[in-house]
Amino acid sequence: MDRYEGSSSSPLVLFDGVCNLCHAWVQWIVRHDRRGVFRFAALQSAAAQRSFGDATPLSADSIVLVDERGRHIESEAILRIAHHLGGAWRLLAIARLFPRRLRDAAYRWNARNRYRWFGRQNTCVQPRAELRERFLDADEWPATGATDLPKATRSAASVGFARVLPGFLHRFVLTYFCIYVFPFPIGMLPFTDKLTGAYSGALHRVVAGLANSVFGIHTTWVPSGSGDRTYNYVELLFNLTLALVIAASWTLRARGRPVGSRTAEMVRSYVRYALAAWLFYYGWFKVIPTQMPAPGPDRLLNTIGNTSPMGLLWTLMGSSYPYQIFAGLGEVVATVLLVWRQTALAGSLVATAVLTNVVMLNFCFDVPVKLFSSHLLAMALFLATPHAMRLAAVLLFNLPAQPVPLRPDPIGPLALRRVAWVAQVALIAIIAIAPAFHAVRAAREYGFLAKRSALHGTWAVDSFERGGLTGRENATSVRWVMFGINDLGGGAIQFANGATRQVGVQVNAGMQTMLIRYGDEQQKYHTDILSYVVREPGILDVQGAFEGATVNATLHRLPADWSLLLGRGFHWISEVPFNR
Numbered sequence: 001m002d003r004y005e006g007s008s009s010s011p012l013v014l015f016d017g018v019c020n021l022c023h024a025w026v027q028w029i030v031r032h033d034r035r036g037v038f039r040f041a042a043l044q045s046a047a048a049q050r051s052f053g054d055a056t057p058l059s060a061d062s063i064v065l066v067d068e069r070g071r072h073i074e075s076e077a078i079l080r081i082a083h084h085l086g087g088a089w090r091l092l093a094i095a096r097l098f099p100r101r102l103r104d105a106a107y108r109w110n111a112r113n114r115y116r117w118f119g120r121q122n123t124c125v126q127p128r129a130e131l132r133e134r135f136l137d138a139d140e141w142p143a144t145g146a147t148d149l150p151k152a153t154r155s156a157a158s159v160g161f162a163r164v165l166p167g168f169l170h171r172f173v174l175t176y177f178c179i180y181v182f183p184f185p186i187g188m189l190p191f192t193d194k195l196t197g198a199y200s201g202a203l204h205r206v207v208a209g210l211a212n213s214v215f216g217i218h219t220t221w222v223p224s225g226s227g228d229r230t231y232n233y234v235e236l237l238f239n240l241t242l243a244l245v246i247a248a249s250w251t252l253r254a255r256g257r258p259v260g261s262r263t264a265e266m267v268r269s270y271v272r273y274a275l276a277a278w279l280f281y282y283g284w285f286k287v288i289p290t291q292m293p294a295p296g297p298d299r300l301l302n303t304i305g306n307t308s309p310m311g312l313l314w315t316l317m318g319s320s321y322p323y324q325i326f327a328g329l330g331e332v333v334a335t336v337l338l339v340w341r342q343t344a345l346a347g348s349l350v351a352t353a354v355l356t357n358v359v360m361l362n363f364c365f366d367v368p369v370k371l372f373s374s375h376l377l378a379m380a381l382f383l384a385t386p387h388a389m390r391l392a393a394v395l396l397f398n399l400p401a402q403p404v405p406l407r408p409d410p411i412g413p414l415a416l417r418r419v420a421w422v423a424q425v426a427l428i429a430i431i432a433i434a435p436a437f438h439a440v441r442a443a444r445e446y447g448f449l450a451k452r453s454a455l456h457g458t459w460a461v462d463s464f465e466r467g468g469l470t471g472r473e474n475a476t477s478v479r480w481v482m483f484g485i486n487d488l489g490g491g492a493i494q495f496a497n498g499a500t501r502q503v504g505v506q507v508n509a510g511m512q513t514m515l516i517r518y519g520d521e522q523q524k525y526h527t528d529i530l531s532y533v534v535r536e537p538g539i540l541d542v543q544g545a546f547e548g549a550t551v552n553a554t555l556h557r558l559p560a561d562w563s564l565l566l567g568r569g570f571h572w573i574s575e576v577p578f579n580r
Contacts, residue, residue, distance in 0.1 A: 203235075
């Protein structure tokens with residue numbers, strides 16, 4: 001077969017002969033070139049030089065396609081290769097909807113980093129014997145290394161656009177995460193609560209003023225357990241706007257220069273420690289299962305149909321402490337890996353997997369921490385993104401990944417390095433120990449380590465009298481059959497018609513009274529007071545005014561495992577599924 005020298009109608013692909021990524025790309029073309037129309041040559045080869053003729057050769061930074069329409073480089077070469085492959089690959093031409101400047105900028109970004117991400121060979125790799133006829137340089141001696149070829153000229157506008165836009169986006173991301181994370185670690189360190197309060201108060205006034213002046217919305221920062229309030233979305237808009245302004249000013253001042261590696265590394269370290277702190281906090285509250293407590297008597301009496309999606313999720317997690325502990329261990333493991341530079345990539349990947357599940361649960365079960373959990377996931381992805389191409393090299397292209405050299409400690413004097421090391425260890429200790437301490441304290445106050453009162457539990461009604469009517473003389477909509485009392489202040493009354501009413505219950509053991517708070521159909525809240533007497537262990541007499549009528553009831557306590565949810569337990573062997 002005659003060798004292609006630039007005049008044949010068969011398309012010629014010229015590639016960097018020492019680049020691992022380029023070789024993977026050529027192998028991909030060979031596998032999908034069913035008609036065998038492509039010919040190949042390394043840009044460093046004499047055959048490639050002859051194919052240029054009198055034209056100016058290009059650098060090894062771009063793959064080159066020479067066909068009947070001339071010479072194509074960068075993104076256009078990729079699209080022309082897809083066109084010659086035919087079939088469904090021609091659909092990639094839809095990429096031409098994007099401006100060529102954007103496509104070429106993305107290509108050049110990958111080309112500049114290809115050796116760092118995918119590695120390189122010392123010599124041009126020779127083709128397999130069955131493919132030698134398709135390589136113009138198959139008979140040449142392997143080159144000793146990459147040849148520095150003269151670069152083709154590009155327009156100043158193209159170079160400027162390619163430099164300014166990526167730099168601006170990079171600065172925007174760095175700035176936004178710094179704004180979002182700040183004032184960490186203030187607030188976690190001892191004696192810094194007042195500083196955190198002053199900063200939060202100033203921020204709240206700015207966000208509330210923005211909401212009122214721009215959107216005409218009156219919003220105040222009132223803790224409610226929800227992170228998805230109107231205030232939080234206005235704060236998000238404020239942070240985005242501030243990050244855009246700072247990134248634009250920073251980019252203009254830099255005059256097109258990329259972000260310094262030291263600056264980017266410092267921001268990543270800051271975000272890394274903040275993410276580790278938050279994950280440790282939530283991880284410990286699951287490992288020491290207090291974030292989702294076991295379903296209390298009030299929740300056990302509620303029906304599935306009247307349970308909110310978030311309540312269903314909390315019941316699921318709280319009813320299985322082993323699973324909750326397992327979920328928390330994933331967050332703790334991610335944190336342990338994140339705090340050290342050598343294992344930060346592994347930590348970011350574990351955190352990404354864990355937080356993806358958390359974000360999906362929050363969105364699918366309408367848990368109002370969607371903004372916060374999404375930011376945590378974005379932070380994990382931000383930490384892993386610089387290594388994305390190295391991961392792709394190993395996982396997708398079966399190529400070796402290049403190690404990332406860790407920058408030496410920028411602090412020169414030995415004494416200062418020791419002080420910095422002690423400060424780092426102290427911060428890690430605070431991040432690790434403080435959440436565990438708070439989790440244990442929460443478990444003792446209201447979790448599984450808390451001491452329960454004599455009234456905590458689920459009570460079945462033995463006798464019931466209301467307004468002079470006894471037992472079944474009362475309508476099923478008002479006759480009690482079950483009463484759940486939770487030491488955390490919750491309660492539930494189940495009626496004979498199957499309906500359940502959630503109520504607030506505050507027990508005064510000294511006065512032997514229960515304050516019952518409940519809402520009506522008009523969302524108005526009422527408060528009644530019932531007196532009680534523990535006649536004997538497990539037997540309770542209740543009397544007083546409730547819903548405008550005098551109530552007298554006798555109840556007996558049910559065992560802790562009376563419900564199927566908590567009493568079913570674990571079974572290694574199940575002849576048939578027990579699914580109710």
